[in-house]
Amino acid sequence: MTLPRPNIAILGGGPGGYEAALVAAQLGADVTVVDEDGLGGACVLTDCVPSKTLIESSSTMTSLGRSASLGLELANGANPVVGVDAPALNARIKALAAAQSNDISEHVAAEGVRLVQARGRLTGPHTIAADGAVIRADLVLIATGATPRALQDGIPDGERILTCRQIYDLTELPEELIVVGSGVTGAEFASAYQALGSQVTLISSRERVLPHEDKDAAVVIEGVFRRRGMNVLSKSRAEAVHRKGDSVVVTLSDGRQVTGSHCLLTVGMAPSTEGIGLARAGVNLDSRGFIEVDRVSRTSAPGVYAAGDCTGVLMLASVAAMQGRIAMWHGLGEAVQPIRLSHVASTIFTDPEIASVGVSQAAVDRGEVAARVVKLPLATNPRAKMGGIRDGFVKIFARPGTGMVLGGVVVAPRASELILPLSIAIEQNLSVDQIAHTFSVYPSLSGSVTEAARTVMEFGSDAIV
Numbered sequence: 062m063t064l065p066r067p068n069i070a071i072l073g074g075g076p077g078g079y080e081a082a083l084v085a086a087q088l089g090a091d092v093t094v095v096d097e098d099g100l101g102g103a104c105v106l107t108d109c110v111p112s113k114t115l116i117e118s119s120s121t122m123t124s125l126g127r128s129a130s131l132g133l134e135l136a137n138g139a140n141p142v143v144g145v146d147a148p149a150l151n152a153r154i155k156a157l158a159a160a161q162s163n164d165i166s167e168h169v170a171a172e173g174v175r176l177v178q179a180r181g182r183l184t185g186p187h188t189i190a191a192d193g194a195v196i197r198a199d200l201v202l203i204a205t206g207a208t209p210r211a212l213q214d215g216i217p218d219g220e221r222i223l224t225c226r227q228i229y230d231l232t233e234l235p236e237e238l239i240v241v242g243s244g245v246t247g248a249e250f251a252s253a254y255q256a257l258g259s260q261v262t263l264i265s266s267r268e269r270v271l272p273h274e275d276k277d278a279a280v281v282i283e284g285v286f287r288r289r290g291m292n293v294l295s296k297s298r299a300e301a302v303h304r305k306g307d308s309v310v311v312t313l314s315d316g317r318q319v320t321g322s323h324c325l326l327t328v329g330m331a332p333s334t335e336g337i338g339l340a341r342a343g344v345n346l347d348s349r350g351f352i353e354v355d356r357v358s359r360t361s362a363p364g365v366y367a368a369g370d371c372t373g374v375l376m377l378a379s380v381a382a383m384q385g386r387i388a389m390w391h392g393l394g395e396a397v398q399p400i401r402l403s404h405v406a407s408t409i410f411t412d413p414e415i416a417s418v419g420v421s422q423a424a425v426d427r428g429e430v431a432a433r434v435v436k437l438p439l440a441t442n443p444r445a446k447m448g449g450i451r452d453g454f455v456k457i458f459a460r461p462g463t464g465m466v467l468g469g470v471v472v473a474p475r476a477s478e479l480i481l482p483l484s485i486a487i488e489q490n491l492s493v494d495q496i497a498h499t500f501s502v503y504p505s506l507s508g509s510v511t512e513a514a515r516t517v518m519e520f521g522s523d524a525i526v
């Protein structure tokens with residue numbers, strides 16, 4: 062006797078939704094995804110993929126800017142000019158995002174998942190209404206993501222006052238870009254547009270940029286920003302943004318005004334949880350409107366799971382995808398490990414990049430974690446010298462006594478690639494001694510990871526013992 066195939070309905074086709082769909086289909090379920098914008102979600106179409114594509118171009122610009130110091134001469138003698146073709150740059154970004162979304166659609170369709178391209182809403186814990194039909198399911202996953210917030214007195218117009226999703230519609234490089242907000246998204250865009258040639262003003266309400274990140278890393282990035290000519294306004298809260306002819310004026314809470322050609326608002330994300338029938342389905346929200354979930358992605362309603370930015374757990378594509386997969390493994394009765402947020406690796410794609418994993422310096426400083434800490438500047442690394450790289454470091458946190466790797470921070474070009482050995486060490490309970498005994502290539506930036514591991518054992522400061 063064959064058992065009936067379980068039905069799964071997924072609302073939202075970003076990484077939280079489509080990765081879950083793939084797992085459920087591979088486990089034999091009958092899966093329907095309802096998405097109004099396209100598979101890959103905002104991650105692929107407007108947020109993560111477009112911004113990282115932009116940053117690939119801006120990083121190339123930064124490398125070209127270093128060429129004279131590497132003994133190269135660009136055409137046009139002492140005044141080389143590398144321009145930005147904004148329409149071509151933005152067209153490439155959008156085309157790449159659309160192609161990536163298509164690739165995902167084909168992959169998901171090949172696994173037998175049905176896609177309903179429409180706006181949907183829950184009409185109960187086991188039903189989603191979309192496109193005039195009602196989809197009934199044994200299990201429902203909500204993965205509706207989040208949308209950029211605006212200022213109360215600063216509404217984006219898509220022309221000069223922009224959210225991060227509107228900036229790719231510009232037909233010219235912003236001459237003077239004011240970025241409001243110095244968190245991850247603000248810092249990434251400020252870094253990219255400064256490199257492309259915009260005069261950037263970064264408005265930070267806190268004492269330094271990236272206030273929630275490793276302090277040493279944030280200090281390096283702020284120093285690089287300022288050295289490259291960015292106007293960083295610290296302890297400055299933007300209250301209003303208005304158009305004035307062909308310019309924008311940002312008014313700060315102390316009355317100062319900053320004028321530019323464009324303003325980019327990066328003041329956080331609001332969960333997309335309104336008007337989708339959550340109360341009717343018995344799904345509880347927290348005080349900020351995010352869906353409450355446990356570590357296996359269950360909501361308060363039996364049979365209803367949630368994943369990704371709509372849960373506000375950690376707004377990263379990798380976390381959304383893992384929450385979605387875990388939901389399906391759990392819902393379909395597979396063995397499952399609850400999500401381990403302390404193992405999440407993440408990167409801020411400024412130039413240089415900041416990658417981190419595991420415990421933070423702040424937790425060590427607060428005395429919550431006992432750790433030996435070593436910070437090795439990249440400037441002593443031979444490969445860094447060859448590339449003219451002077452900013453950055455590798456930092457490792459290790460447990461006193463056993464030397465188990467607890468965390469790490471890498472500030473370097475392509476730090477997103479260099480963090481992997483430390484992620485593996487944390488996942489596999491490796492010690493700094495084991496990393497120190499691993500071959501790294503000579504010369505390589507990853508040589509600084511093995512060297513930092515050796516140094517922890519020799520000289521690591523016992524931050525807290």
Ligand SMILES: Cc1cc2nc3c(=O)[nH]c(=O)nc-3n(C[C@H](O)[C@H](O)[C@H](O)COP(=O)(O)OP(=O)(O)OC[C@H]3O[C@@H](n4cnc5c(N)ncnc54)[C@H](O)[C@@H]3O)c2cc1C
Nearest residue numbers: 073075076077097102103104109181206369370376377378
């Ligand atoms: C500028 C920027 C850069 C980023 N860069 C990175 C990065 O480098 N690395 C990283 O890990 N993360 C990055 N992130 C975060 C990452 O994009 C999100 O964590 C990720 O998109 C979350 O995935 P999700 O599945 O929750 O939702 P989303 O990707 O937001 O997808 C949600 C989908 O649900 C659909 N939807 C919503 N409501 C409905 C409805 N009622 N009916 C039908 N469909 C609906 C939407 O149309 C959308 O397609 C970035 C975010 C921003 C803003």
